[in-house]
Amino acid sequence: xxxxxxxxxxxxxxxxxxxxxxxxxxxxxxxxxxxxxxxxxxxxxxxxxxxxxxxxxxxxxxxxxxxxxxxxxxxxxxxxxxxxxxxxxxxxxxxxxxxxxxxxxxxxxxxxxxxxxxxxxxxxxxxxxxxxxxxxxxxxxxxxxxxxxxxxxxxxxxxxxxxxxxxxxxxxxxxxxxxxxxxxxxxxxxxxxxxxxxxxxxxxxxxxxxxxxxxxxxxxxxxxxxxxxxxxxxxxxxxxxxxxxxxxxxxxxxxxxxxxxxxxxxxxxxxxxxxxxxxxxxxxxxxxxxxxxxxxxxxxxxxxxxxxxxxxxxxxxxxxxxxxxxxxxxxxxxxxxxxxxxxxxxxxxxxxxxxxxxxxxxxxxxxxxxxxxxxxxxxxxxxxxxxxxxxxxxxxxxxxxxxxxxxxxxxxxxxxxxxxxxxxxxxxxxxxxxxxxxx
Amino acid sequence: xxxxxxxxxxxxxxxxxxxxxxxxxxxxxxxxxxxxxxxxxxxxxxxxxxxxxxxxxxxxxxxxxxxxxxxxxxxxxxxxxxxxxxxxxxxxxxxxxxxxxxxxxxxxxxxxxxxxxxxxxxxxxxxxxxxxxxxxxxxxxxxxxxxxxxxxxxxxxxxxxxxxxxxxxxxxxxxxxxxxxxxxxxxxxxxxxxxxxxxxxxxxxxxxxxxxxxxxxxxxxxxxxxxxxxxxxxxxxxxxxxxxxxxxxxxxxxxxxxxxxxxxxxxxxxxxxxxxxxxxxxxxxxxxxxxxxxxxxxxxxxxxxxxxxxxxxxxxxxxxxxxxxxxxxxxxxxxxxxxxxxxxxxxxxxxxxxxxxxxxxxxxxxxxxxxxxxxxxxxxxxxxxxxxxxxxxxxxxxxxxxxxxxxxxxxxxxxxxxxxxxxxxxxxxxxxxxxxxxx
Numbered sequence: 001x002x003x004x005x006x007x008x009x010x011x012x013x014x015x016x017x018x019x020x021x022x023x024x025x026x027x028x029x030x031x032x033x034x035x036x037x038x039x040x041x042x043x044x045x046x047x048x049x050x051x052x053x054x055x056x057x058x059x060x061x062x063x064x065x066x067x068x069x070x071x072x073x074x075x076x077x078x079x080x081x082x083x084x085x086x087x088x089x090x091x092x093x094x095x096x097x098x099x100x101x102x103x104x105x106x107x108x109x110x111x112x113x114x115x116x117x118x119x120x121x122x123x124x125x126x127x128x129x130x131x132x133x134x135x136x137x138x139x140x141x142x143x144x145x146x147x148x149x150x151x152x153x154x155x156x157x158x159x160x161x162x163x164x165x166x167x168x169x170x171x172x173x174x175x176x177x178x179x180x181x182x183x184x185x186x187x188x189x190x191x192x193x194x195x196x197x198x199x200x201x202x203x204x205x206x207x208x209x210x211x212x213x214x215x216x217x218x219x220x221x222x223x224x225x226x227x228x229x230x231x232x233x234x235x236x237x238x239x240x241x242x243x244x245x246x247x248x249x250x251x252x253x254x255x256x257x258x259x260x261x262x263x264x265x266x267x268x269x270x271x272x273x274x275x276x277x278x279x280x281x282x283x284x285x286x287x288x289x290x291x292x293x294x295x296x297x298x299x300x301x302x303x304x305x306x307x308x309x310x311x312x313x314x315x316x317x318x319x320x321x322x323x324x325x326x327x328x329x330x331x332x333x334x335x336x337x338x339x340x341x342x343x344x345x346x347x348x349x350x351x352x353x354x355x356x357x358x359x360x361x362x363x364x365x366x367x368x369x370x371x372x373x374x375x376x377x378x379x380x381x382x383x384x385x386x387x388x389x390x391x392x393x394x395x396x397x398x399x400x401x402x403x404x405x406x407x408x409x410x411x412x413x414x415x416x417x418x419x420x421x422x423x424x425x426x427x428x429x430x431x432x433x434x435x436x437x438x439x
Numbered sequence: 440x441x442x443x444x445x446x447x448x449x450x451x452x453x454x455x456x457x458x459x460x461x462x463x464x465x466x467x468x469x470x471x472x473x474x475x476x477x478x479x480x481x482x483x484x485x486x487x488x489x490x491x492x493x494x495x496x497x498x499x500x501x502x503x504x505x506x507x508x509x510x511x512x513x514x515x516x517x518x519x520x521x522x523x524x525x526x527x528x529x530x531x532x533x534x535x536x537x538x539x540x541x542x543x544x545x546x547x548x549x550x551x552x553x554x555x556x557x558x559x560x561x562x563x564x565x566x567x568x569x570x571x572x573x574x575x576x577x578x579x580x581x582x583x584x585x586x587x588x589x590x591x592x593x594x595x596x597x598x599x600x601x602x603x604x605x606x607x608x609x610x611x612x613x614x615x616x617x618x619x620x621x622x623x624x625x626x627x628x629x630x631x632x633x634x635x636x637x638x639x640x641x642x643x644x645x646x647x648x649x650x651x652x653x654x655x656x657x658x659x660x661x662x663x664x665x666x667x668x669x670x671x672x673x674x675x676x677x678x679x680x681x682x683x684x685x686x687x688x689x690x691x692x693x694x695x696x697x698x699x700x701x702x703x704x705x706x707x708x709x710x711x712x713x714x715x716x717x718x719x720x721x722x723x724x725x726x727x728x729x730x731x732x733x734x735x736x737x738x739x740x741x742x743x744x745x746x747x748x749x750x751x752x753x754x755x756x757x758x759x760x761x762x763x764x765x766x767x768x769x770x771x772x773x774x775x776x777x778x779x780x781x782x783x784x785x786x787x788x789x790x791x792x793x794x795x796x797x798x799x800x801x802x803x804x805x806x807x808x809x810x811x812x813x814x815x816x817x818x819x820x821x822x823x824x825x826x827x828x829x830x831x832x833x834x835x836x837x838x839x840x841x842x843x844x845x846x847x848x849x850x851x852x853x854x855x856x857x858x859x860x861x862x863x864x865x866x867x868x869x870x871x872x873x874x875x876x877x878x
Contacts, residue, residue, distance in 0.1 A: 026540060026543075027540045027541075027543075027544070028540065029540070029541075030540065030541060030544070031541070059541070059544055059545060060540070060541050060544045061541035061544075062512065062539065062541035062542055063509070063512065063541060063542045063544070063545045063552065065508070066505060066508050066509050066512070066545065066551065066552075067545065069504070069505050069508060070502070070505050070551070073501065073502065073505070100501065101465060101466045101467065101468070101469065101499070102466075102468075102469060102470070102498075102499050102500035102501040102502060103501055103502045104465075104466075105466070105469070105498055105499045105500075105502070106498060106502045106505065106506065106550060106551050106554065107549075107550050108694070108721075108722065108745060109721075109723070110546075110549050110550045110723070110747065111545060111546050111549045111550010111551050111552060111553070111747075112505065112509070112545050112550050112551035112552065113502065113505075113550060113551065114550070115545065155697070156697050156698075156720060156721040156723075156724055156727070157697070158697040158698060158699050158700075159697065159698035159699055159727055159730060255547070258594070258595050258596070258597040258598065259595075259597060259598035260597055260598055261597075281595060282547075282548075282595040282750045283547065284548070284549075284595075284747075284748065284750040284751050284754070285595055285750050285753070285754070286725060286754055287753075287754055287757050287758065288595070288598055288750075288753075291598060306547060308549065308550075308723075309723065311721045311723040311724050311727075312723050314724070314726075314727075315723070315724070315725055315726055315754075318726050319726060
């Protein structure tokens with residue numbers, strides 16, 4: 001029997017703005033950051049090591065301290081809890097952390113308090129996986145449909161996804177689970193890369209990286225667009241010429257357009273046979289996305305990295321506003337809410353293609369995609385998960401990608417533990433990197 | 440010429456949970472709180488007093504410090520600015536505070552960072568009113584349509600409210616402005632009270648307050664519902680008997696239901712001839728509100744106090760999901776965004792009935808309603824603004840209500856300055872009240 005004895009919240013910031021990694025039309029100079037939560041216990045994990053849980057949400061710099069402050073307020077509620085009891089009722093654990101009505105007022109279920117809840121529950125899930133000695137995708141995939149619906153946050157979804165319908169989806173995926181697990185272990189989950197497409201990169205750098213990525217097995221390419229139409233036309237043309245007519249090419253505007261502009265701009269790029277336009281406009285504009293979808297067909301609409309909770313995904317899906325559902329593992333409140341969105345997407349037959357990159361998002365979303373494949377949708381069709389080869393060196397158990405696919409790592413937990421040396425260097429503002437930068 | 444020389448952010452909490460004031464089905468024990476921002480300058484106001492601006496956003500306790508921290512991050516950008524330049528371009532001032540892409544990631548335009556932006560811009564608007572020697576509603580009502588559209592945040596609204604359409608609405612309201620101002624000064628703006636309806640009150644207390652409020656000229660009554668159906672039936676029956684068949688009775692569920700439950704519950708109260716059901720479900724559930732609206736007609740749907748920005752209001756209005764648009768002056772990012780929502784509501788011909796209560800919300804929203812009447816919708820029809828007689832004693836220039844209507848106070852600014860003695864007593868955690876409560 002173990003107890004959660006203490007918790008840490010740590011503001012970690014990487015100076016990515018120096019290299020224009022991650023630059024897009026909305027976010028020209030992000031410093032990729034982690035609001036990092038550590039749950040300490042007095043117990044041991046399945047391997048006999050001190051048991052702890054490590055959770056992340058991702059931000060792009062300023063304000064990371066604000067999320068850490070909110071996470072501290074939330075995580076304090078876990079201190080003193082019995083680990084076995086917490087892990088045996090992860091649905092109840094999640095609800096107990098949502099139930100502070102005073103903090104709820106600050107969202108509800110959105111913005112800083114929801115990002116902070118994500119970091120805390122991600123740490124709880126990492127702890128649960130380590131205690132069981134399993135990757136979290138496998139911990140969940142091994143559960144019964146009834147156990148899974150008790151974990152999924154189905155609040156406010158009853159009009160489209162009542163509990164019985166959620167059970168039906170999960171039961172339908174039961175046959176073939178073992179075969180799909182074996183398939184994942186042999187081949188991995190399909191990925192694409194945004195490595196070449198950042199707006200701050202020169203055409204030469206873009207083409208060089210596209211060629212490098214092809215060598216690594218990545219067949220799809222995504223470019224950031226939206227700052228200058230002539231540039232976008234030139235870059236799309238060069239990318240399409242480089243990859244040939246058959247490979248998928250996607251574009252991403254990071255919310256810079258209003259609806260009429262989105263329709264006009266995307267139609268000006270139509271000749272390049274685009275699979276999707278990502279984040280064409282405000283992430284709150286459900287009906288606007290539907291208008292863009294109608295205005296640029298057959299180009300698909302992808303969004304979700306800023307879609308703040310399952311209720312918003314319900315809108316996008318029910319309104320017929322999106323073709324690809326891009327969940328974010330740091331913005332949705334952990335696997336409890338991700339599972340609800342996987343179920344909603346399966347109900348509406350829309351493929352889930354998670355957002356990744358940043359810090360730790362690839363580490364987390366490969367679990368979400370593997371869970372979707374094994375236990376929810378049961379399919380790869382139309383599905384492809386983002387991968388960015390950036391900052392993985394700071395993780396104790398980084399994701400592995402080979403042949404253009406996320407591999408099963410076999411590591412227990414959520415792959416979200418950051419190396420102590422990296423924390424010492426990039427903790428803000430007192431890590432060695434930032435102390436030196438100020439002097 | 441004056442300069443903004445410094446800014447303060449102060450966490451002020453009132454122990455309202457002790458009396459069950461403000462108790463509802465979602466929020467049983469709120470401590471009404473203000474994230475309070477003060478802009479200091481080296482200049483003088485129109486009355487020759489030291490010029491400053493005082494802004495509020497409202498929270499219900501824990502987490503108020505988180506909002507203050509975010510406000511500090513935002514308000515620092517105003518320090519050193521020339522006051523005349525800032526006030527001459529309040530649209531540009533607002534945009535410059537929205538434009539930090541790193542902080543934007545934490546919303547975008549929602550949750551803690553948006554609440555904080557509201558507090559900061561509310562202080563800037565208070566300062567603008569004081570400099571001009573006018574109440575802010577009058578400062579805006581005296582502007583031209585062109586000046587107003589430059590202030591309104593119309594970003595992401597172009598598909599339903601292009602600039603030309605916004606100008607058309609404002610120009611249509613130009614004739615009759617002087618008469619409407621005179622009418623407001625003579626009679627005031629229609630209000631209703633939630634004083635009797637809190638869930639924690641006994642039936643006797645409810646009926647006593649209804650009678651008292653009637654003596655004060657309030658004709659409409661609103662009750663909190665959603666905890667227990669038998670209680671709600673009894674309370675609605677008693678309230679309806681007390682006020683007779685003709686006066687408006689409204690109910691407010693504070694988001695506790697999912698869609699099917701909302702429809703069933705409200706229909707069980709139909710015999711009491713309800714004007715509206717407020718916040719029947721999640722504030723993010725646009726299509727769900729439309730289903731409730733269809734399911735409980737002719738009872739109207741009111742929502743908005745948790746509707747986090749103008750893009751969300753665009754959804755509710757365009758989807759035909761609401762009958763009453765309940766803007767909140769602390770959740771929308773100040774008059775720049777409120778003006779955009781007033782324009783949207785006028786375009787869709789939905790009456791704006793602001794949410795109030797809390798700390799300082801009545802002080803602020805009476806400006807929004809008066810602006811709507813004089814310069815946007817030009818109408819009282821179907822419009823009624825919430826009033827709660829609570830905590831006004833802490834304000835230097837509190838709102839005045841007489842004959843059931845908000846009166847024109849004539850005070851320059853936004854009526855949001857809190858008494859120094861109240862700050863010294865209720866500043867958290869070191870004010871004299873909280874220090875004594877801990878000892």
